Amino acid sequence: xxxxxxxxxxxxxxxxxxxxxxxxxxxxxxxxxxxxxxxxxxxxxxxxxxxxxxxxxxxxxxxxxxxxxxxxxxxxxxxxxxxxxxxxxxxxxxxxxxxxxxxxxxxxxxxxxxxxxxxxxxxxxxxxxxxxxxxxxxxxxxxxxxxxxxxxxxxxxxxxxxxxxxxxxxxxxxxxxxxxxxxxxxxxxxxxxxxxxxxxxxxxxxxxxxxxxxxxxxxxxxxxxxxxxxxxxxxxxxxxxxxxxxxxxxxxxxxxxxxxxxxxxxxxxxxxxxxxxxxxxxxxxxxxxxxxxxxxxxxxxxxxxxxxxxxxxxxxxxxxxxxxxxxxxxxxxxxxxxxxxxxxxxxxxxxxxxxxxxxxxxxxxxxxxxxxxxxxxxxxxxxxxxxxxxxxxxxxxxxxxxxxxxxxxxxxxxxxxxxxxxxxxxxxxxxxx
Amino acid sequence: xxxxxxxxxxxxxxxxxxxxxxxxxxxxxxxxxxxxxxxxxxxxxxxxxxxxxxxxxxxxxxxxxxxxxxxxxxxxxxxxxxxxxxxxxxxxxxxxxxxxxxxxxxxxxxxxxxxxxxxxxxxxxxxxxxxxxxxxxxxxxxxxxxxxxxxxxxxxxxxxxxxxxxxxxxxxxxxxxxxxxxxxxxxxxxxxxxxxxxxxxxxxxxxxxxxxxxxxxxxxxxxxxxxxxxxxxxxxxxxxxxxxxxxxxxxxxxxxxxxxxxxxxxxxxxxxxxxxxxxxxxxxxxxxxxxxxxxxxxxxxxxxxxxxxxxxxxxxxxxxxxxxxxxxxxxxxxxxxxxxxxxxxxxxxxxxxxxxxxxxxxxxxxxxxxxxxxxxxxxxxxxxxxxxxxxxxxxxxxxxxxxxxxxxxxxxxxxxxxxxxxxxxxxx
Numbered sequence: 001x002x003x004x005x006x007x008x009x010x011x012x013x014x015x016x017x018x019x020x021x022x023x024x025x026x027x028x029x030x031x032x033x034x035x036x037x038x039x040x041x042x043x044x045x046x047x048x049x050x051x052x053x054x055x056x057x058x059x060x061x062x063x064x065x066x067x068x069x070x071x072x073x074x075x076x077x078x079x080x081x082x083x084x085x086x087x088x089x090x091x092x093x094x095x096x097x098x099x100x101x102x103x104x105x106x107x108x109x110x111x112x113x114x115x116x117x118x119x120x121x122x123x124x125x126x127x128x129x130x131x132x133x134x135x136x137x138x139x140x141x142x143x144x145x146x147x148x149x150x151x152x153x154x155x156x157x158x159x160x161x162x163x164x165x166x167x168x169x170x171x172x173x174x175x176x177x178x179x180x181x182x183x184x185x186x187x188x189x190x191x192x193x194x195x196x197x198x199x200x201x202x203x204x205x206x207x208x209x210x211x212x213x214x215x216x217x218x219x220x221x222x223x224x225x226x227x228x229x230x231x232x233x234x235x236x237x238x239x240x241x242x243x244x245x246x247x248x249x250x251x252x253x254x255x256x257x258x259x260x261x262x263x264x265x266x267x268x269x270x271x272x273x274x275x276x277x278x279x280x281x282x283x284x285x286x287x288x289x290x291x292x293x294x295x296x297x298x299x300x301x302x303x304x305x306x307x308x309x310x311x312x313x314x315x316x317x318x319x320x321x322x323x324x325x326x327x328x329x330x331x332x333x334x335x336x337x338x339x340x341x342x343x344x345x346x347x348x349x350x351x352x353x354x355x356x357x358x359x360x361x362x363x364x365x366x367x368x369x370x371x372x373x374x375x376x377x378x379x380x381x382x383x384x385x386x387x388x389x390x391x392x393x394x395x396x397x398x399x400x401x402x403x404x405x406x407x408x409x410x411x412x413x414x415x416x417x418x419x420x421x422x423x424x425x426x427x428x429x430x431x432x433x
Numbered sequence: 434x435x436x437x438x439x440x441x442x443x444x445x446x447x448x449x450x451x452x453x454x455x456x457x458x459x460x461x462x463x464x465x466x467x468x469x470x471x472x473x474x475x476x477x478x479x480x481x482x483x484x485x486x487x488x489x490x491x492x493x494x495x496x497x498x499x500x501x502x503x504x505x506x507x508x509x510x511x512x513x514x515x516x517x518x519x520x521x522x523x524x525x526x527x528x529x530x531x532x533x534x535x536x537x538x539x540x541x542x543x544x545x546x547x548x549x550x551x552x553x554x555x556x557x558x559x560x561x562x563x564x565x566x567x568x569x570x571x572x573x574x575x576x577x578x579x580x581x582x583x584x585x586x587x588x589x590x591x592x593x594x595x596x597x598x599x600x601x602x603x604x605x606x607x608x609x610x611x612x613x614x615x616x617x618x619x620x621x622x623x624x625x626x627x628x629x630x631x632x633x634x635x636x637x638x639x640x641x642x643x644x645x646x647x648x649x650x651x652x653x654x655x656x657x658x659x660x661x662x663x664x665x666x667x668x669x670x671x672x673x674x675x676x677x678x679x680x681x682x683x684x685x686x687x688x689x690x691x692x693x694x695x696x697x698x699x700x701x702x703x704x705x706x707x708x709x710x711x712x713x714x715x716x717x718x719x720x721x722x723x724x725x726x727x728x729x730x731x732x733x734x735x736x737x738x739x740x741x742x743x744x745x746x747x748x749x750x751x752x753x754x755x756x757x758x759x760x761x762x763x764x765x766x767x768x769x770x771x772x773x774x775x776x777x778x779x780x781x782x783x784x785x786x787x788x789x790x791x792x793x794x795x796x797x798x799x800x801x802x803x804x805x806x807x808x809x810x811x812x813x814x815x816x817x818x819x820x821x822x823x824x825x826x827x828x829x830x831x832x833x834x835x836x837x838x839x840x841x842x843x844x845x846x847x848x849x850x851x852x853x854x855x856x857x858x859x860x861x
Contacts (some may be wrong), residue, residue: 042575045574046576100710104711110551110552129561129562129566131558137477137479137480138479140653146654150717154550154614155613155615155716155846155849159847167713170710171847172621174610174612176593176609177593215575216587278541279544279545296606414597
């Protein structure tokens with residue numbers, strides 16, 4: 001049975017390095033860091049006071065329509081990234097011949113809560129800290145705002161994208177913590193493969209840079225505590241790494257049935273040719289030290305795409321800069337690639353963008369595709385102290401020119417979900433680029 | 434499409450206001466008993482809308498594989514994990530696995546697909562004492578944080594806890610998804626699990642969906658939006674005036690036909706297809722005409738190459754909201770024309786469990802196909818004008834015709850509509 005192939009024809013990004021795909025790529029190449037002191041709220045009392053924020057952000061366009069009353073800053077990122085991706089692809093759900101063949105999958109964030117909303121709730125119904133539901137009802141007219149509910153519904157972001165772009169086909173939103181974005185793209189690929197859609201807008205969006213989100217990771221001790229040197233705090237695979245740096249943003253790709261993209265003469269960035277999707281079933285936060293779970297995801301992606309380990313030219317790592325992830329991921333790569341692992345460039349762009357959580361897999365997919373397009377491997381910044389257990393080629397010296405035929409992108413989430421996406425250069429054939 | 438892998442249901446579990454397992458819920462449906470009652474877990478005595486579908490006699494320690502898990506998760510997770518445990522037990526896949534010389538392939542080909550409600554307002558309330566203490570002073574909030582909030586707070590509220598713990602508890606390591614899409618998450622998880630088996634990603638999948646629709650802050654908003662009834666949940670009835678929110682969970686074990694046959698599994702029904710689509714309108718919108726739903730129902734039947742004559746019954750979304758009921762009736766009427774397929778719905782018995790509701794309907798529909806009995810809508814007195822043409826019954830009826838298929842409809846915010854089709858097993 002001939003499988004339907006999936007082309008990537010559009011890219012859109014809003015990231016701590018830039019407000020579009022081009023400036024994000026340029027930031028990566030210029031070795032920039034997206035980290036700085038938190039600007040969005042007063043974090044001066046928090047154990048961790050910096051993050052990778054989207055800076056000086058103003059929405060790309062003035063948008064009209066009633067649905068925009070339910071927009072939050074991070075769903076605005078999604079609107080902009082998705083708009084850029086569609087524009088880049090030169091297609092739109094409203095203009096394709098059969099609108100129902102254009103679907104949408106979003107990897108969405110968990111923290112739909114809004115701190116101002118929670119503050120007003122506390123003031124109205126939990127002044128002493130315990131909720132009194134009868135008091136809430138007494139103050140109901142003053143407290144009630146439809147927008148609060150619309151902005152915090154679990155599928156608020158998905159609904160916004162549906163309305164903005166006129167989607168009437170397949171629509172889904174998934175959340176597996178830090179693997180969400182990768183899984184959204186993998187799912188979208190399968191929807192095209194099985195014939196349910198010919199075009200998919202797929203990606204992720206998130207921001208946990210708010211008092212609750214930052215608190216949640218401070219409580220766990222998962223964040224880097226290098227408050228004095230934010231720009232060097234994200235140091236994946238380095239011996240001195242001590243946690244990740246929270247980021248925010250969004251990335252979307254336009255996926256398209258290969259023949260449709262060819263037929264309209266679209267620019268094909270790459271083929272989304274495989275997905276590995278596994279569970280570690282080990283622990284909630286920790287990955288298996290030997291890389292179990294992750295290694296099956298990588299193998300699954302290779303098998304799904306019909307390529308050999310020796311075909312892989314670059315891995316965009318999950319590389320969070322936590323002690324356990326980076327060790328586990330290194331060991332997973334060694335388990336799959338054996339001796340070749342040491343000759344394979346592996347880099348974590350989280351060293352520059354921070355960790356976009358539910359959007360991480362999506363922005364790293366976009367970066368992987370741009371790497372193929374520009375024939376350049378992004379670097380892992382902030383490598384100063386070797387970790388004897390993390391001894392692969394992490395591209396520490398800076399971006400590296402290299403022709404790329406097959407690129408993998410890893411995303412691993414709290415809860416043990418592992419997603420590995422495999423991208424092929426549009427002209428890749430086994431044995432040569 | 435007939436050469437594709439067939440997908441069978443081989444295990445089922447559920448918890449809801451109308452029963453703590455499928456058998457109890459089934460009996461309640463046949464007897465006409467509802468679990469909807471006044472909300473008892475909190476004092477809302479001054480509220481005009483006080484009804485809900487709460488789990489009776491909630492004893493979380495008894496519902497989990499191990500007691501210590503209680504500290505690591507939220508109430509919604511307890512429900513989901515409990516339903517998953519029931520379905521896995523019912524399927525008897527574990528004794529089969531444990532007899533294998535090497536379990537690696539079995540575990541790596543066993544997936545977990547979940548419909549999750551995402552986060553609930555009440556999960557944020559652990560921060561209220563800190564906020565009360567620091568009264569909007571952000572620096573003090575940050576400084577006092579570590580003393581006031583549980584260090585594992587984030588882990589307790591992870592929207593993928595049920596997925597993670599189902600994997601960890603049983604060692605399943607295959608393909609997985611966690612769909613967070615309001616009330617259609619469970620049904621979409623079911624559809625994706627079906628496709629994962631068809632495409633060979635997995636040989637079997639534990640599908641789980643759960644929700645605590647009775648989250649009170651959310652209920653406050655539903656009521657203000659005019660979506661709730663203060664008195665009853667009466668699908669398609671003249672007096673339908675809103676839904677009643679509920680908590681609950683459901684789980685299915687799906688298996689490829691080959692996997693089920695290899696171990697001689699009992700099958701309840703076959704999942705044959707379905708689609709998830711949006712109407713393309715607002716977050717809280719429902720198209721009054723039912724046009725988009727009509728198109729979806731036609732698309733679903735056409736893909737199966739079946740007609741309304743092949744349908745033994747339809748399980749409607751039937752949430753008691755007039756606009757939803759009537760648009761759903763329009764769509765069913767247009768698609769069925771003169772056939773008058775038996776139509777039922779189950780929410781009158783346990784309330785609207787939102788994300789869990791579609792999967793719960795699927796479990797009960799499979800039970801109907803297996804036992805050849807279709808529960809009625811017990812509290813239907815007289816159908817609303819627009820629903821009069823629907824073939825609705827109040828009492829259980831025998832399914833003694835030749836039609837072998839069932840069509841299920843599930844709807845949610847985001848103007849989402851989802852269909853699933855099932856077929857009775859030949860030996861049933």
